[in-house]
Structure formats: C-alpha cells, structure tokens
Amino acid sequence: MEFFTVNELKKAFTNGEVKEEILKGINLSLKKGEMTALVGASGSGKSTLLTIAAGLQPASDGQILFEGKNINTMNQEQIRKIRASKFGFVFQFAHLVPFLTVEEQLMLMLDVSESRLNKHEQKSEVNRILKLVGMDHRKTAYPSSLSGGEKQRVAFARAIIHQPMVLFADEPTASLDSKRSKEIMSLIRDLTKNLNITTLMVTHDEEMLPYTDRIIKMSDGLILQNFEPQAKS
Amino acid sequence: MxxxxxxxxxxxxxxxxxxxxxxxxxxxxxxxxxxxxxxxxxxAALVKDLPDGQFYMNADADETYNLSRIDRHIQEKLLTSQKDVAALSIQMGFLNDKNDKQQSVAFVTSTESKMFENVKPGEIILDRSMEDKGIKAGDILTNNQFSGEFMVKGFVDQKKFSHAPVAFIHIENYKEMYRVGEMQLIFVPGQDKAQEADGLQSFSKKEFLDTIPSYxxxxxxxxxxxxxxxxxxxxxxxxxxxxxxxxxxxxxxxxxxxxxxxxxxxxxxxxxxxxxxxxxxxxxxxxxxxxxxxxxxxxxxxxxxxxxxxxxxxxxxxxxxxxxxxxxxxxxxxxxxxxxxxxx
Structure with missing residues (x-):
C-alpha cells in the first residue's frame, strides 16, 4: 500500500545569478513497512530529497503526499506536528542531548510526540524499546560515556519510541566501523519490519544495500534506477 | 520534561x-x-523626612538657600494662608562642648511647627549621633557667635543636613548668632503645585534637595x-x-x-x-x-x-x-x- 508519494518534486537554489537545480522532477512512492535506500554520487540530490520528504526544507515545486495531504503546502507548525508524531529521524551522528540519560532521551521523544501514555506506561515502553536495541543495561548512562555504536542504538531507539509511520535515516552508519554498521543496519531492518515502519535511507555504503527492500539510484537530480536488491542478509 | x-x-x-x-x-x-x-x-534626612510639599526661597537667592532672605510681610501672608506652614533657616556652624572641643553641626530654627523641634531660648535639641561624641542631655554647649549658652534638652533620631547633625535652636538665638531678621525658607506641606508668591521661587522637595551643595x-x-x-x-x-x-x-x-x-x-x-x-x-x-x-x-x-x-x-x-x-x-x-x- 503506497501512503507516501512524491510527485514531480523540484528543488532549485539561486547562487548569485546562477540558478542551480538540485532535484529536477522526482517521482517515487514508499510502501508501508518497506525499506528504501537512496544511493548515488555526491551532489546527486539524494540527501536533499530525503530532507525535503521529511519536511526539513521546502521544495521549489511538486508534491509530497503523506496520508493524502501535501506536506509542501503546509505551514511550519503543521509540519512540526507531523515530524513530532509520525516521523522518526536517525542521522549520521547520534545527536543525543548531552545532559540527558539514555532513558531520558527516549522520555523526551515521548513528550515531544505528545504521547497519550501515562508516566508509568511511558517508562515501560522506554524499557521495552531499550531492550529491543540492547541498551537496557545503560539506561542511566549519559551520552559522553557511550561508544559510537551505543549512541547510534540510542538514537535509533529515540527515532522509533513514538511508533512513527516513516523513519528517515541520513547515512546512519557513516560514523561507524564496518562491524558496528552491520549491527545497526540489521537492527534497523529487523525492528522497522516488526513495527511495520516505512524507512527511507540515504547511504554511500554498498554493504548496507542488501538490508533494504528497494534501491533508488540517483544522478544529477533525477532517478536513474528503482529496483529490488539481489541478495538480502 | x-x-x-x-x-x-x-x-x-x-x-x-x-x-x-x-x-x-x-x-x-x-x-x-x-x-x-x-x-x-x-x-539631607532633615528635608527627606518631611512630608511632601513646596519650599519657597527668595527669587534673588540664585537657588542657594543660605542667600535667601524672605520679606517678613510675604512670610506672614504665607504662614497664615494655610495650616502647618513653617518658616525655617539653616546655617552650618560649630558647637563647643564642655571640653571646648568643636563639633560641626547644622543649626536649624523654625517658626512654631510640628515638623521641626521647637525649643525655648537657650535650649538645644541635637541629632542622636551627637551622643556618640560624648554629649548628654543637660550638658552645656557654647558657640563663638552666641553670647549665652545652650543647654542640651534632648536628642532626635535621623536629623542630618549636609552630612552634619542638626541642632535645633530658638529663633531669637539664631537671629543673634547670624545677625539676620528674616528667615531663609518657607515650607508648605501637602502642596503638590506651587502657589504664586511675589519675589519667591518654589521648589518641590526633590528640587530643593538638588540645591544642597554636593547632594x-x-x-x-x-x-x-x-x-x-x-x-x-x-x-x-x-x-x-x-x-x-x-x-x-x-x-x-x-x-x-x-x-x-x-x-x-x-x-x-x-x-x-x-x-x-x-x-x-x-x-x-x-x-x-x-x-x-x-x-x-x-x-x-x-x-x-x-x-x-x-x-x-x-x-x-x-x-x-x-x-x-x-x-x-x-x-x-x-x-x-x-x-x-x-x-x-
């Protein structure tokens, strides 16, 4: 079922007198629970596409239809509400709040998403998700005492604690070594499948592609190929 | 959170x-x-602790209270115009204690008024800070410009002027010491706006404080x-x-x-x-x-x-x-x- 559709999406920047077209009319659809990877050379427009789709920057033209509504015509507050309650984010760096413990990072996300759970239920949910990402033994730790891989696990837990419909991941393994990258990718794949979360991910790392359901190859602001990977781990 | x-x-x-x-x-x-x-x-506790009102001094006094000499007829007119109006004079000076040690004070005298201490001729009421200088009630004090003696009648709290303790004396003693017949100032309490008075300049309390040198x-x-x-x-x-x-x-x-x-x-x-x-x-x-x-x-x-x-x-x-x-x-x-x- 397609519930997230991008139609004729364009993005142009004006640099002095030069107008630069980053996206030149992108069309794509995301299926519920599917994991899609955006790949391509630097400057192909994949990160721009991800951030526009996530409502982090506006498009110059085109539509981003989420649950039948065009995000591109919404005001800042409407977009913020969608980001808080229906989207989840994982970035290249974990970007954890330095003065919150692991448990508090997740509680904050539940607050931000205006979760209807009471405090007791919220704590139980935090414990459950931390167990799923294998971080329940570090719930009172501050980010400064965590390793890179642990931080990224917590960032992923924060991104899914409020049960978002779409997870946007911008090179989530770029700051990790090969072993840790595979662990994180495996975790993202398993949990998003179990929780039926749709994932749109940007990656440079070809080793991560077997974990995905669909690969979209971009070049010069256009989609070159849209295909399913050959092998999955 | x-x-x-x-x-x-x-x-x-x-x-x-x-x-x-x-x-x-x-x-x-x-x-x-x-x-x-x-x-x-x-x-300026002497002035600050007064109720709100207007000060009047001679218009020719160049906003300097000790150059002011208010005409007696104008003074009488103002004193009878309203209840609680007082005419007063202030002069810096010295008192000699029993050991002939000079103490700097501000001599203040006024017409009959509840706002200022009233004493009989030869009596003096001092700011309480003079007690710290060893002066007691009943002590005899003198002044080089005064032919008689002052007997300390008592002390009052927080009455200072130009950083000196105030000494309330009788109007006749003041006239003898400073050889003046006229008063320097008239204070009309409770008056928000000054009334027109021939040859006088009016000052609010704050304006009058600003005329005190150094204040x-x-x-x-x-x-x-x-x-x-x-x-x-x-x-x-x-x-x-x-x-x-x-x-x-x-x-x-x-x-x-x-x-x-x-x-x-x-x-x-x-x-x-x-x-x-x-x-x-x-x-x-x-x-x-x-x-x-x-x-x-x-x-x-x-x-x-x-x-x-x-x-x-x-x-x-x-x-x-x-x-x-x-x-x-x-x-x-x-x-x-x-x-x-x-x-x-």
Whole structure:
C-alpha cells in the first residue's frame, strides 16, 4: 500500500545569478513497512530529497503526499506536528542531548510526540524499546560515556519510541566501523519490519544495500534506477 | 520534561559560574545602592523626612538657600494662608562642648511647627549621633557667635543636613548668632503645585534637595554606578546565554527536527535564567540584610526591603531581556543546518 508519494518534486537554489537545480522532477512512492535506500554520487540530490520528504526544507515545486495531504503546502507548525508524531529521524551522528540519560532521551521523544501514555506506561515502553536495541543495561548512562555504536542504538531507539509511520535515516552508519554498521543496519531492518515502519535511507555504503527492500539510484537530480536488491542478509 | 533543570544539574559548574557572577554584581549593586541611600539620608534626612510639599526661597537667592532672605510681610501672608506652614533657616556652624572641643553641626530654627523641634531660648535639641561624641542631655554647649549658652534638652533620631547633625535652636538665638531678621525658607506641606508668591521661587522637595551643595553630584555618581551595574548584569546574561546557545546550535536544530517547539527552547532558557537569578539575588539580599543589621554606625548604609525588591525586579527584567535577545538565534536555527553541522 503506497501512503507516501512524491510527485514531480523540484528543488532549485539561486547562487548569485546562477540558478542551480538540485532535484529536477522526482517521482517515487514508499510502501508501508518497506525499506528504501537512496544511493548515488555526491551532489546527486539524494540527501536533499530525503530532507525535503521529511519536511526539513521546502521544495521549489511538486508534491509530497503523506496520508493524502501535501506536506509542501503546509505551514511550519503543521509540519512540526507531523515530524513530532509520525516521523522518526536517525542521522549520521547520534545527536543525543548531552545532559540527558539514555532513558531520558527516549522520555523526551515521548513528550515531544505528545504521547497519550501515562508516566508509568511511558517508562515501560522506554524499557521495552531499550531492550529491543540492547541498551537496557545503560539506561542511566549519559551520552559522553557511550561508544559510537551505543549512541547510534540510542538514537535509533529515540527515532522509533513514538511508533512513527516513516523513519528517515541520513547515512546512519557513516560514523561507524564496518562491524558496528552491520549491527545497526540489521537492527534497523529487523525492528522497522516488526513495527511495520516505512524507512527511507540515504547511504554511500554498498554493504548496507542488501538490508533494504528497494534501491533508488540517483544522478544529477533525477532517478536513474528503482529496483529490488539481489541478495538480502 | 524539565530540560532546563536537567541541564543545570548536569552542568553545575557552568551555571555556578554565571550564578556567582550575578551574585557578586547584585551584591555590589545592593551595597552601592545602600551607600547611596545612606549618604542621601546622611546628607539631607532633615528635608527627606518631611512630608511632601513646596519650599519657597527668595527669587534673588540664585537657588542657594543660605542667600535667601524672605520679606517678613510675604512670610506672614504665607504662614497664615494655610495650616502647618513653617518658616525655617539653616546655617552650618560649630558647637563647643564642655571640653571646648568643636563639633560641626547644622543649626536649624523654625517658626512654631510640628515638623521641626521647637525649643525655648537657650535650649538645644541635637541629632542622636551627637551622643556618640560624648554629649548628654543637660550638658552645656557654647558657640563663638552666641553670647549665652545652650543647654542640651534632648536628642532626635535621623536629623542630618549636609552630612552634619542638626541642632535645633530658638529663633531669637539664631537671629543673634547670624545677625539676620528674616528667615531663609518657607515650607508648605501637602502642596503638590506651587502657589504664586511675589519675589519667591518654589521648589518641590526633590528640587530643593538638588540645591544642597554636593547632594546632586553625590547621588548622581552613586546612582550611575548602580544602573551601570544593572546594565552590565543584563549584558552578562545576554553574552552568557549567547555563548551557551552558540555551543548548542546543533542540539537545538536536532530537537527542532524531531519536533520540539521553539517556544519550549525559550522556556528552557528563561527557566534557567530565573533559577540562577533567583538564587543569586536571594543570597545577596540575605547577605546584605545581614550587613544592614551589623554594619558599623560610621558607615552611612541604608537599604530598605522596598529598594531590594525594586532592584531585584529590575535584575529579573534585565536578565529576561538579555537572555531573550541572545535567544533570537534559537528562532533562526534551521534543523537542516544543525544536522549538517555534525555531532553535538
């Protein structure tokens, strides 16, 4: 079922007198629970596409239809509400709040998403998700005492604690070594499948592609190929 | 979730430094303000403690009270125009005690009035600070310009003029000492606006205080220091929160990206500002109250709860403005920029 559709999406920047077209009319659809990877050379427009789709920057033209509504015509507050309650984010760096413990990072996300759970239920949910990402033994730790891989696990837990419909991941393994990258990718794949979360991910790392359901190859602001990977781990 | 408190708890040293600076600046502000008030009281308690009203002096006196000589007919007219009006004269001078030691005083005499001490000829009432100089009720004091003697009838609290203790004497004794028949000033209590009087110039209480030599210069200098310190503390808040916000731009961007409202970030900053300022002001106010109670008599220090409350309010307002100004950048932060900036 397609519930997230991008139609004729364009993005142009004006640099002095030069107008630069980053996206030149992108069309794509995301299926519920599917994991899609955006790949391509630097400057192909994949990160721009991800951030526009996530409502982090506006498009110059085109539509981003989420649950039948065009995000591109919404005001800042409407977009913020969608980001808080229906989207989840994982970035290249974990970007954890330095003065919150692991448990508090997740509680904050539940607050931000205006979760209807009471405090007791919220704590139980935090414990459950931390167990799923294998971080329940570090719930009172501050980010400064965590390793890179642990931080990224917590960032992923924060991104899914409020049960978002779409997870946007911008090179989530770029700051990790090969072993840790595979662990994180495996975790993202398993949990998003179990929780039926749709994932749109940007990656440079070809080793991560077997974990995905669909690969979209971009070049010069256009989609070159849209295909399913050959092998999955 | 109380993000503000969590951050303060985790970064105790950082907030302790800001709190200490605010504490020291507010303490210094309270001290200077207390000294300004104390010196003002020391300089002109005689006038400051009078009820609101209008002073009149001779228009030719060039706004200098001891050059003023009010015509007797005009004086009589004003004295009978309203109840409680008093004519008075003030002159700086000396009294010799029983050991022939000179004591500087401000001689004050007035027509019959409840606002000033009235004595019989040969009697004198002194400001209580003269007790510290060894003078007691019943003592005999003399003056080189006075043929007779003054017998100390008693003491009154907080009656100072031009940093000297006031000495209330009878109008006849004053006339003999200073060889004048006319009074210098007329005070009409309860009058908001001056009435027209031939050859007289009117002054509100504040305007009259400004005619006292040194009073205006002294008060202006001290008040300038007080307000300068208040402005400095506002700037400190702005700079401190600006520095903190610059360090946290990436964090704020991420929090915005995941959906935290900008207003929540402002609330976090305001809560921290109120918390730090509250504790710093509470400590400095408590310390200054202690100082107020135990300060040596020689230090002209006077700080009322009203002044502390007023200055504290100003500190809160200026801290709020300083923090808010620095927070403008929070509003400008784009989540995307923050994400691209790298790890927090």
């Amino acid at each position: 109380n993000l503000a408190w969590k951050e303060v708890k985790k970064n105790k040293l950082r907030f302790l430094i800001l709190g200490s600076i605010i504490f020291l600046i507010s303490l210094l502000t309270f001290i200077i303000s207390g000294l300004a008030n104390g010196l003002s009281q020391d300089n 205006n210069a002294e008060q202006m200098s001290l008040n300038m220091i007080v307000w300068f310190l208040v402005v400095i503390s506002g700037m400190l808040f702005a700079i401190f929160f600006y520095m903190m916000n610059v360090q946290k731009i990436a964090l704020y961007g991420i929090l915005k990206a995941i959906g935290l409202k900008t207003s929540a970030l402002f609330k976090m900053m305001w809560t921290q500002m109120l918390f730090i300022t509250g504790i710093a002001l509470g400590l400095s106010a408590a310390l200054i109250q202690g100082f107020n109670m135990f300060a040596p008599e020689e230090i002209p220090f006077r700080l009322t709860i009203e002044t502390i409350s007023l200055l504290s309010m100003v500190f809160f307002i200026i801290g709020f403005i300083g923090a808010t100004l620095s927070g403008v950048q929070i509003k400008k932060i784009e989540p995307l920029q923050a994400i691209q900036q790298g790890e927090v």
